Amino acid sequence: MKEKATFATMLFSATSSISVMDYLNTNNYYQFIFGEANTVAISIKQRFWQVNSRAITKIVGAATGNIRILEYVPDEIAHPFDVLYHFIKRTNEGEKKKRFVVFVKRTCVADFIAQNESSKKFNRDAIEKRNRLLGQFIDGKVHVLVATQLLTRGTDMEVDYVINYDLPLNYFDFVHRCGRTGRNQQSGTAVTFVDLNNEDDYSRRVLRQIVLNFKQDLPKFLLEFAENAKISKEAEMEIRQNVAKNREINFN
Numbered sequence: 001m002k003e004k005a006t007f008a009t010m011l012f013s014a015t016s017s018i019s020v021m022d023y024l025n026t027n028n029y030y031q032f033i034f035g036e037a038n039t040v041a042i043s044i045k046q047r048f049w050q051v052n053s054r055a056i057t058k059i060v061g062a063a064t065g066n067i068r069i070l071e072y073v074p075d076e077i078a079h080p081f082d083v084l085y086h087f088i089k090r091t092n093e094g095e096k097k098k099r100f101v102v103f104v105k106r107t108c109v110a111d112f113i114a115q116n117e118s119s120k121k122f123n124r125d126a127i128e129k130r131n132r133l134l135g136q137f138i139d140g141k142v143h144v145l146v147a148t149q150l151l152t153r154g155t156d157m158e159v160d161y162v163i164n165y166d167l168p169l170n171y172f173d174f175v176h177r178c179g180r181t182g183r184n185q186q187s188g189t190a191v192t193f194v195d196l197n198n199e200d201d202y203s204r205r206v207l208r209q210i211v212l213n214f215k216q217d218l219p220k221f222l223l224e225f226a227e228n229a230k231i232s233k234e235a236e237m238e239i240r241q242n243v244a245k246n247r248e249i250n251f252n
Helices: 018-023 080-091 107-119 130-139 171-178 204-212 220-251
Strands: 044-050 100-103 144-147 161-164 188-194
Touching (some): 107 144, 171 188, 204 220
Parallel strands (some): 044 188, 100 161
16 A cells, blocks of 8 residues: 555535534645535525415316316415426426426425326326436436435536425535536526425424525515524524633633
8 A cells, every 4th residue: 555645535515514524634635615605506596485385286187187277366375286387387388398306305295296297298207217217307308307315416417497395304405406407607596485384394494594595685475584593593693602702711
């Protein structure tokens, strides 16, 4: 074995955790940061849409192929599947189809979306093997890809829209989800569904980090939440500063 290594190990990531330092020689490494660490890239336009995951979908008849859309009440907050369906249908009405990656936490939700979208003339292959599906998606044969966390990292392909159907378990996964679009000097759009009344699928802890790192104007339904998150963060920082001061006094 050589006494001195003649190679360098390079790590690339959209996010950076302090735990990485456990594997590094802190006296012999370089860190280069492009843009702002642990945030969604500026090449990605973010949108936040309010949904009601406890509502009943107004899109019925998928099992028989006889699709009917029931009437919506004015100002009704729709089920996330309804919002997804209408957005994809409206966006892909023309000849040039856009590519969507829809992220969900649970495979049962992915199955539900894929099965229903297939009946609406969207390809159902979203629940089949990853490699074959990715090939079809890259070739343009499939325009809607429903994915779990397995696709969050390690893939490089052209995607026009990322849809966060729900929120992941942690903020870093959210950044990586959004990072599937806006790659290779291209722009992209990440749409995040939000249900403030559903903590299980839309974690307030993750949403808090999202709004605190978002530098643009938020929609009205998130303004109060964002303001409370900011106040909470400032209070936490003040507590930490007081603890640090007390420790310094006790040490002296």
